[in-house]
Amino acid sequence: MIGNYEDPRKVFGKAVGDLAMDDDRIVLLSADSGKSSGFGDFMKAHPERYFEFGIAEQGVVGVAAGLATTGKIPVFCAIAPFVTARPYEMVRNDLGYMGQNAKIVGRNGGISYSDLGATHHSLDDFGLMRLIPGMTILCPQDPNEIRSAVKAMIEHEGPVYMRIGNPKIPNLFEEEEFVIGKGRKIREDDSVTLITTGVATKAAMEAADKLAEQGISVDLIGLPTVWPLDEEMILASAKKTGKVITAEEHYAYGGLGTMVGDLLAEKLPTPLKKLAIPNTYATSGPYDAVLSYYGLDAQGIAKSVADFVK
Amino acid sequence: MDKKQLTELKLQATRCRLNVLRMVRAGGHGHIGGAFSAMEIVTALYFYKMNVDPQNPRMPDRDRFILSAGHKCLAQYAALAEKGFFPKEVLDTYGSLGSHIPGHPDMHKLPGVEANTGALGHGLSIANGMALSLRLDGKPSKVYVVMGDGELAEGSNWEAAAAAAHHKINNLVAFVDFNGLQISGRVQDVMNMTPIADHFKAFGWDTVEIDGNDMAQVVDVLDRAPLSDKPLMVVAHTVKAKGLSFGENDVAFHFWNANEEQLAQAERELSELAASYEKELKGE
Numbered sequence A: 001m002i003g004n005y006e007d008p009r010k011v012f013g014k015a016v017g018d019l020a021m022d023d024d025r026i027v028l029l030s031a032d033s034g035k036s037s038g039f040g041d042f043m044k045a046h047p048e049r050y051f052e053f054g055i056a057e058q059g060v061v062g063v064a065a066g067l068a069t070t071g072k073i074p075v076f077c078a079i080a081p082f083v084t085a086r087p088y089e090m091v092r093n094d095l096g097y098m099g100q101n102a103k104i105v106g107r108n109g110g111i112s113y114s115d116l117g118a119t120h121h122s123l124d125d126f127g128l129m130r131l132i133p134g135m136t137i138l139c140p141q142d143p144n145e146i147r148s149a150v151k152a153m154i155e156h157e158g159p160v161y162m163r164i165g166n167p168k169i170p171n172l173f174e175e176e177e178f179v180i181g182k183g184r185k186i187r188e189d190d191s192v193t194l195i196t197t198g199v200a201t202k203a204a205m206e207a208a209d210k211l212a213e214q215g216i217s218v219d220l221i222g223l224p225t226v227w228p229l230d231e232e233m234i235l236a237s238a239k240k241t242g243k244v245i246t247a248e249e250h251y252a253y254g255g256l257g258t259m260v261g262d263l264l265a266e267k268l269p270t271p272l273k274k275l276a277i278p279n280t281y282a283t284s285g286p287y288d289a290v291l292s293y294y295g296l297d298a299q300g301i302a303k304s305v306a307d308f309v310k
Numbered sequence B: 001m002d003k004k005q006l007t008e009l010k011l012q013a014t015r016c017r018l019n020v021l022r023m024v025r026a027g028g029h030g031h032i033g034g035a036f037s038a039m040e041i042v043t044a045l046y047f048y049k050m051n052v053d054p055q056n057p058r059m060p061d062r063d064r065f066i067l068s069a070g071h072k073c074l075a076q077y078a079a080l081a082e083k084g085f086f087p088k089e090v091l092d093t094y095g096s097l098g099s100h101i102p103g104h105p106d107m108h109k110l111p112g113v114e115a116n117t118g119a120l121g122h123g124l125s126i127a128n129g130m131a132l133s134l135r136l137d138g139k140p141s142k143v144y145v146v147m148g149d150g151e152l153a154e155g156s157n158w159e160a161a162a163a164a165a166h167h168k169i170n171n172l173v174a175f176v177d178f179n180g181l182q183i184s185g186r187v188q189d190v191m192n193m194t195p196i197a198d199h200f201k202a203f204g205w206d207t208v209e210i211d212g213n214d215m216a217q218v219v220d221v222l223d224r225a226p227l228s229d230k231p232l233m234v235v236a237h238t239v240k241a242k243g244l245s246f247g248e249n250d251v252a253f254h255f256w257n258a259n260e261e262q263l264a265q266a267e268r269e270l271s272e273l274a275a276s277y278e279k280e281l282k283g284e
Helices: A008-022 A040-045 A057-069 A080-084 A088-097 A125-130 A143-155 A200-213 A231-241 A256-267 A287-293 A298-309 B003-027 B032-037 B039-049 B070-083 B088-093 B123-136 B156-166 B196-203 B215-224 B260-282
Strands: A026-030 A050-052 A073-079 A103-107 A136-138 A160-163 A184-187 A192-196 A218-222 A225-227 A244-251 A272-277 B064-067 B143-148 B172-178 B206-211 B232-237
Touching (some): A008 A073, A008 A103, A008 A143, A026 A057, A057 A073, A057 A088, A057 B123, A057 B156, A073 A080, A080 A103, A080 A160, A125 A136, A125 A160, A125 A225, A136 A143, A143 A160, A184 A200, A192 A200, A192 A231, A192 A256, A192 A298, A200 A218, A200 A244, A200 A298, A218 A231, A231 A244, A244 A256, A244 A298, A256 A272, A287 A298, B003 B039, B003 B260, B032 B039, B032 B070, B039 B070, B070 B088, B123 B143, B123 B156, B123 B172, B156 B196, B196 B206, B215 B232
Parallel strands (some): A026 A050, A026 A073, A073 A103, A103 A160, A192 A244, A244 A272, B064 B143, B206 B232
16 A cells, blocks of 8 residues: 655654643754754744754753653654764763663664765664664654654653654555554565565565566565564564565665574574665765665565575 | 861761772772862762752752763762762772672662763763753752863863853753873873863853862852853862872872772871861860
8 A cells, every 4th residue: 555645754743742742751852953853843832842952963862861860751853873873972871871761863864865975874873773782773664653653662661763764755554553673564475584674665565566476475574663673573484484685774784684684593594685785885866766776676676586586 | 167067078078088998999999080189079069068868869859960070980989878878888899790889880780870971071961951851840959060171172061061051051060170180191281171161151151260179169169059040160170189198199090000008008098187077076
């Protein structure tokens, strides 16, 4: 099902703002990033719970930790690399090590700021965040999942990193309760397991349709929670198909593919192929063209899967 | 403050220094230089100014103490133990496997610790967040921060300095323990961050300069804060390893690998000082 297209930032900002209207524990933090994060309505309604800090992401993460120690639930949203790589030590120590209930949201994530170049790409955020003990990583796959993931993120006690994109994306699934750590079985079949997250899921769904026409039946798993992995779902599928392929907007090292690989190596050694961005400073250009260049569009994924199962 | 109260505080600071020596004896080493230079500030906060309750360390209305320069933690541990937050026997575990008093403070291991500091340049932003939240909730609590002078080279401090001034966080009082020495030598030679007060003033803070090892001056500035609607930076001129007669103002005592002879001498001298304050208080 391909439903209506929505701006992920607006969907996110409205979802957080709606919750914050009725929950005065929630405070929103901006590093000159609030309006672009969809916080505009909340800023006007509750200026006392909206804090602007200018372009100072390290400081904002520390402030988030301090707010959280007193029972607040701070939500800090800005461009993905600037809330992960830039203030990494603050996220690790002040949120992770201190165990604080703060929410970090990286927007324009992955390679969606495609034309702005490698400084604005976040192709290492899953890897960085996964190395922080106690961190949860969410990467919703459509607007409905963003809405439900926001609720789950706020209800979850502990630090959370959520990645969302930039251009409008279609609704793929009905809105339902988001359970952190649970994957979504999108297509039940038996010749190869394909695991995706975030906006790559749409391309993977289209790839699975193409592959079905070629007689390749894909067991398709979408993971709106990147970490912790839904081990049960992944292992059951791998056991059934004996072949696993991952597709994501991230480096091949350290991302979802690595996490799945770690799991399989330990619990069920299975051939694995990782579709991702190679370990390089990625090229710039129109988003779709860049994804296609790296084989992460539907056609590229379908070709890689077909080659893999040969 | 009358003379007796002041003498009592000096006695507490001396007892805290003896607690530091107890930890150094247990672990064989420790960041003594900064712990001793900041001891009057830490003592005045815990034994004179801050609203904290060892029986209820998470009391919502408490004042907060953030040791941004986490390596000075021996001073904080010493004060928390003296105040009764945990049994003094814990001091004897310093340096041992799984100790509740590691080389930098861990809030999950010890009551009274508010933040996991040690990586420099984190404390002031954390304190900003705490102070903003306490103000939002209408609480009377204040947030006190102790920073190092070498620490000021961390750029993140200046993000925090701007934010505190911009948001007029005047339930925040920060001290720079300006002992002038860091591992590699004199702060002004390693990376000159002076004039410290002028820098913070330019960012929009109130600033005061004191002799940070003079208990009366520390108490006085704590009683005066806040001076206005701005955050207050107290530039506390101190002596590194203050109270360690053979180590004062010597960068070799930033981190001390103690030998028995010197440790015994320090214990003897500080015990004698404590005894003299006790005698004075008894009117002898």
